[in-house]
Structures are given as structure tokens and as C-alpha cells.
Amino acid sequence: IVLTQSPGTLSLSPGERATLSCRASQSISAGYLAWHQQRPGQAPRLLIYGASIRATGIPDRFSGSGSGTDFTLTISRLEPEDFAVYYCQYYRSSPYSFGQGTKLEIK
């Protein structure tokens, strides 16, 4: 399974809405689609699993959706700490592939 994320870079301002896309090379089970956030100089952090379930402690401005081959991570109102790189991942079976990442930068 190859995961392709778009756009590569997204330039937005705090308070705006962000929509990040992840497309799979073939239909996948939404139950095994995750989103991770990686801030500069930090380890990745799980945001969303099962395509739409927020991980523990993740604010409700983060939401995930999608099915089949198309999945979306939405951040409803960007906070300064949200500017980071976001990766989607399929973790049903080996190899546990990641998308190439979307960099969310301050406009």
C-alpha cells in the first residue's frame, strides 16, 4: 500500500481551517488508518487512529474522516502549536507504510 499525501506544504494563518489529504494506492480498511503529528525537533505523536478516533489528550479541533482510498485530517481552527508535519499511516499489516508527510507552515 502506497500512501500519497497532499499538499506537500500548506501555508495558513492561525485561526484558519486546515484540510490535509491522504490517498491510498488501493482501497484500505479505515480501521487501520492513523495520523501522526511531528513538531520540529520532536518525536511523532499519534493524533488519530481508526481514521476518525482521536487519541488520548488530542484536542477536538482535530478530526479525521474518509474511507476506501481517500482520507482527510481536518484542523478546524489552527493554533500556533499546530504548525508541524503530519503523516498518515496504514498499520493493518506489514509493511506499515507512512505517507511522505504534509508540512503545515505559518503563512
Place this chain on the structure above:
Amino acid sequence: VHLVESGGGLVQPGGSLRLSCAASGYTFTSHEMNWVRQSPGKGLEWVSYISDSGSTMYYADSVKGRFTISRDNAKNLLYLQMNSLRAEDTAVYYCARRFDRWGQGTLVTVSS
């Protein structure tokens, strides 16, 4: 949940290194573990998986035959034995509990 990697460093091409990941704050024996790496300025690359019992392991094609994952459930430790290292193995290596908790990573540099 706390995961702490160690064992990274500078190694020559063709050399070996063993990474460790110390787990605490949860029942180690109940969870699968993974190693994920990130080359400088690049994205995340899954490297290897081990089941909770240690009986099942998977590897990325890029490391198969050179890397070995293992765990010591009595000591709450995860390992990655890396042999025949190449320049392209240079990366920060993260251990991850399934993929819901991550360590801070350890840097491996393969260079002469």
C-alpha cells in the same frame, strides 16, 4: 508510558550497532513494538515489528537480512541489532509501542 532509546552513535560502513529501548509505565508484555527511522530532513520509515511475545517479527525490505529485532520481556527492553550498516541507514531511530506511543529517538550515523 515512557520509552527511552539508547545505543546510537557514529559507526563506519559495514559496522554493527545495537539499539535498546527501555519501556516503563505500562505492561510491556501486552504490547507489540516497532522501530521507525527518520533520515535527516526526510519522512518516517517503518523498520521492524515484533509481537508482544516476541514470536513474530517483520522487517522492511531495506533492512531485511541485516537488522534483527528482539525483546526481553523480563527486563522491559526492546532491541534492534543492526549489522552491515550503510550510509543510507543514517537516521534517528524511534521505538514505538504499536504506534500510539513513541520514544524520543536515538541518532545513528554511518560514515567513515
